[in-house]
Structure formats: C-alpha cells, structure tokens
Amino acid sequence: MISAEDFLREHGVAGACAAEAPEPATPHAHASSAARSGKHRDGEGRHAKGRHDAVRVRRGSGFGYTLTEAPQDEDACKEAALRLLDAAARSTGGLRGKLAERGYEPQVIDAVIDRLVELRLLDDEEYARMVVRGCVGRMMGMRGTVMELTRKGVDRAVARSVVQEAAEQGVFDEAAWELGRSVAHKARACGVEVQRRRFWSAGGRKGHDPQVLREVAHALFVAGMDDE
Template identity: 50%
Template sequence: MNDGGLEDPNDEEACREAALTLLDAAARPRKALYERLTGKGYAPETVEGTVKRMEELGLVDDESYARSYLRYCLGRNLGERGALREMTRKGLETSLAERVVAQAAERGLFVDSAYELGRKLARRTRGMDPQVRKRRLWSAGGRKGHNPSLIRQVAGDLFADSHDET
C-alpha cells in the first residue's frame, strides 16, 4: 500500500469511482478534480485519463463551472478582483477566470453588485454619521474586491446628501 492508503494507485476503475463520488458531492473544475484525486494517492497518469473521460462525458466542464461560480460570486456582492480571486482559488485556470470576469464586467454585472452591496450597507447603517457609512462601504468594497472608483461612485450616489431615504 502507498501513503494514500490505496492498494493500487493505477486502478482506473477505483479512480473513476472516486471521481464520480467527488463530482456527486459538488461540481468541480478540471484542476481541482485532478488535485483531489492525486491527493488521494492515484497516479498522475491514471488521474489524467480519468479527468479526460469525465470531460468527454460532460461531467467536468470548466467553462460552465466558471459561469456558475461567477453567479455565486455576484450573489455575494463580490467585485472583479474578488471574483477572480475566488475563481482561481477554486481551481479555475486564470485565463478562463479572467475571460469570464471580463465578460461580466462588460455587461455591467459588477456595477450592479457594487450598488447592491452599497444598498445593503446603507440599510444596516441608517442613522449613522455619513462619514462612518462611507468608511464602512469603502472597507466592505475593498474586502470584496471592487474597483475603488466604482465604490467612490456608489458612495457618492447613495450617501451624497446624508439623508436616510436609502
């Protein structure tokens, strides 16, 4: 037995079963599936063949995963940098993540995300000093990876007159 506890790291059927179990639990991009299977002790060439087969069957589709994960990121009110960071952390290739994020940016989805973040923060900070509200927006926007100029625009639009009709 090897360190991963497998009897045979070249067992294609066991590797395929492990891949299906992982994919049953959650969709995964190619790289993440590869890393999980090699981490379980399967030989890299066995894993590569298994991952390719999963792609041929349509069970692993990085493009589809990227678009789905982008929706998740937007639901969390992440900005361009935040979405890109999360997508690459999940195992998507940087070039694919950059392309999907750029397409979303062209469609104005990150502007919508920033304004939604601003509206949520405005509701939670209603009645506070306008400067405190703006600082909190700046802080949240920075953590979520929004463009500073976009956060400045949102702050100006939502907290411009410091009244609480937001």
Template identity: 50%
Template sequence: MIDAESFLASNPPRRRVEEQADGDGLQEADPGDPERAEKEGPHGRRPRRSGGRRGRIPRPGGFGLASSSGEGQHRDDADDPVACREAALTLLDAAARSSGALAERLRKKGFQSQVVDDVIDRLLQVGLLDDRSYAEDLLRSCLGRDMGERGALNEMTRKGLPRSLAQEVVAQAAGEGLFIDSAYELGRKVAAKTRGLDMQVRRRRLWGAGGRKGHDPGLLSQVAADVFGSGDPLD
C-alpha cells in the same frame, strides 16, 4: 481530613487509555507506577501544562493528512484508472467541481498523477466535467454575494478553474456591467444597515465591505458619492 496518600490507598486510580503524542498508537497507563501517580496527583490526572497541546489521536489505518506537496496516502490501486474514475464520480456526486479541484482531490487520495490526468481528460470529453459551465455558475454565486471583479476572479482560481477561463468569464461579466450592479447593491445594503450613523463611519463601512469583496476602488468611490453624497436614497 484525609490526606492525599490515604485517599490514593483507598481509591486507586482506574486504568485508563492515554494518548501518545508521538502517534505510535494507544498505550494503557499503569496505575501502580509510583512515579506516574506522583506526576498525576491525587485524582489520577496529569496536570495540564499552560500553553501546551494534547497529542492527536492517530487516524484509523495509520494515515495522516495529505501533505502540502499534493502527495496523498499510499494505496494499492494508485495506478488503476477504473478505481480512479469511480472515486472521481463519487466526488462529483457529492458536489460540482472544476477539473483542477477534482484532480487535486484525486491526487490527495493517492492516485498517480498520470492516471488522474487521463481520467480528468476523459470526463471532460464525455461532458461529466464542464469547466465553463462551472465557472458561469460560480460567477452567479459571486454576484449573489455582491462580489466585485477581483473577488470573483480570485474565487474562481481558488476553486481550481484555469486562470485564462476565469479571466474570460469575469471580463464578459464586467463588459455587461454586472459588477457595477453588484457594487451598487452592496452600497444599498450598507446604507440600510448604517442608517443613522456618522457619515464618515458609513463611508468607511462601504469601503471596507467593498474591499473585502474585491470591488474596484474607483467604482466604490462612485457608489459612495451616489449613495451618500446627496442624502440616503433609501430614506
């Protein structure tokens, strides 16, 4: 049987590109380095350490992810309103956004805050941004997913809508009984999926699903009583 030293002598490892964990760039490994060959073993691979992470490949141009503080990458046109407006329109072409979400994306792209604010204000003035229309569309989406009042409010603020506007739209929907309809629709779906299971299990499933979707506990109690209290209405 051929030993490792003889194998290496007749099959020298090929040159390969190795990631540098410190992000300084790419460096070619020297196959003739005896210390590296000893560390990498007979097949030219460094043993993987359990629980460790591989280094990340540097991004083209040397830019990393935007920081959590909202500071984005450096750019030469950071104070150019025309470039900022073009970037904003490109983002809006890709997907509808609230003014808050759009402003955050532009700042992460490296545009100055004052320039971003001016561009957002102008887009709102000419109607290319409409937070109320976006909020109403988002409300319909939330109701389509059987979400409750709290869940819809959280979703709207998460999407960058002003909290005052989100509260107004959600309150109007609540006044129209839309979240009651949503809760009962959720109850019917849970009842259909859990038919044949123990009643306590079915009730827990409803409470769990309703809680995740942000429904009011009192409303869930009423739905549970109506859906499971006197027999399954879907039977």
C-alpha cells in the same frame, strides 16, 4: 452536461454512491472487487485478507478520507472522481487536487479527467459561470471573483475570460450598488462618514474596482466630503 449518476447508469460503473472509506469485507464484496480488478489475490490464487497496512486515513476540518491502495487503478480513480462530482460541481483543477489527495498517480488522474471532459461531465467554463453567479449574489467584484475562481481550481485565463464576459453585462456594477445599499441600511444609525468608511472597507474586501466604489459612494454617502 449529463449528471454523474446518468454516466454511471449508462456505463455500468459500480459503487458511485458508496462511501470512500473501505467497508467491512464480505464474500460478495470480495467477489465484486475481484471481478472488477483481479488484483486482490495472493500468489496461490486466494483472496488476500487482512491487508490493511497500506490504508491510511488523513483527516482535516473534521472530515476524513482513505488513501487508495491502488494508485495506478484507473477504474478506481474514475469511481472516486464520479463520487466527488456527485457531491459537488468541481473544476478540472479542483477535481485533480482531490484525487491527488487520495493518492492516485498523476498520469492516472490525467487520463480520468481527460475522459470526463470528453464526456462533458467536466466543463471549466460552465463551472466558472456558475461560480460567478454565486459571487455576484454575494456582492463581489471582478477582482474578488477571479480570485475565487482560481482558488477553486479554474485556470486563470478561463477565469478572466468568464469574468470579463459577466462584467460586460454590468453584473459587477450592480453588485457594487447592492453592496452600497446594504451597508447604508445596516449602518443607518451611524453617521454618513462611518457608512462611507464601512462601504469602502467592504468593497475592498470583495474585490470591487475603486472607480465603481467611488461612484457608488458619491451617490449614496454624500455629506460634503471629498471623494476618495
């Protein structure tokens, strides 16, 4: 995959690093905008000024974004998509949701995403593998990783396929053992029963397979207790 910045340089798309909130109007900005879209003139051919009634700002978790004034403008949607991809890797589903939040129409979003997939700027399988590596680093299990992938907008079938591929390499078993060793170290001042209980609780939250948890618990937290 090529980076979004490389795509911008190759295709001459302007504004990739600009903030999504509108900047104060300048003659140069008006000229540039008019050259790209030709949509910001009134009936007499003059630049329309002061038309900010269609701009609304929605805020969440302390961050704001501006709803587009041109929901059917595919070029503007493409620029917004590239800015989002520059900020962070995303799945097609995750990017689609972000563009929808900004007010672009579904058919425009679909066209932009199809083009980005064609250019290999979007690849759900590659993105899913990256997320799996992050989940394993957080000592998560198969079930928890599938849930994380779908939360990030990866199609469930793709998520299951990529996770199964990782499971066949034994990465989730190793993550469970690493979790067990971590719990044993942190709770070393506690009794074995407490350590075992904390391990099962953590393993359940992280989506590990119960059989794997049982094997790890039996090996690390043995104190004459029956297996779960």
